[in-house]
Amino acid sequence: MTRTLDVSTFWKSEFDMHLKTMSGTAAALEGTFTKLLDVATTAIQNGNKVLFFGNGGSAADAQHLATELAVRYKKDRAPIAAVALTTDTSALTAIGNDFGFEHLFARQVEAIGKKGDVAIAISTSGNSVNVINAITACKKQGITVVGFTGETGGKMAPLCDILLNVPSTTTARIQEMHIMLGQMFCGALEMNLGLVPAEVSAAA
Secondary structure (H helix, E strand, O other): OOOOOOHHHHHHHHHHHHHHHHHHHHHHOHHHHHHHHHHHHHHHHOOOOEEEEEOOHHHHHHHHHHHHHHOOOOOOOOOOOEEEOOOOHHHHHHHHHHOOHHHOOHHHHHHHOOOOOEEEEEOOOOOOHHHHHHHHHHHHOOOEEEEEEOOOOHHHHHHOOEEEEOOOOOHHHHHHHHHHHHHHHHHHHHHHOOOOOHHHHHHO
16 A cells, blocks of 8 residues: 555644644633523523534534433433424425425424524534524524634634634534533533532532
C-alpha cells in the first residue's frame, strides 16, 4: 500500500484544532449554557417538553440527545419529556412531498409544540432554511428557542433566545462541541431536576 498522508502530522493537527475549539467553547459559553439549563428546567417542571431538530449530523445529534432525556443518561431515573423532529419517516416524507423540505420541522412544531416548550435548533452554519422556518414557528407559539451553531451563528443568530455558538468555522469541530454540550446539558438537567444525585451523576 502506498500512503501519501503524513498520519502523524494529520493526527496532531486534528487534536490541536479540537483542543483549541474546546478551550474556546469552555471560555465563552458557560453563561449561555446556564441559561439553557434554567429555561429547560422550568419547562420540564411546568409539564412542557424539549424539542430537538437539525439536518444531517445535526439530525443524529437531535435524536441522540432526545433519547438521552426520554430514556436515561447515566443512571435510571424518571423520563424527561423530549422529542426529536427528525425520526418520523412518514411525517418527514409527507411534509417534504406535500409542503417542501423547507417546512420539515416547522410543520411538526405547529402540530405538537406548545407555549412553554423549549426548542433546541441545531445547525453548524446557522443558515439551514428548514431550521430557520421552524424557529419562526416556535416564536409564534411562545416556544423558547435555543440555537446550537457555529461561530457567526448565521441567519438564525438574531432569531434565537439563547445562542450557543461554538467558536469555530470548521463543521467537524462545531459538531464535536455540539454533542459535548448536548450531553453536558442532559447530565446537568437530570441533576437540576433532582432526578439524579449530583455526586452519583458526576462519578458515573
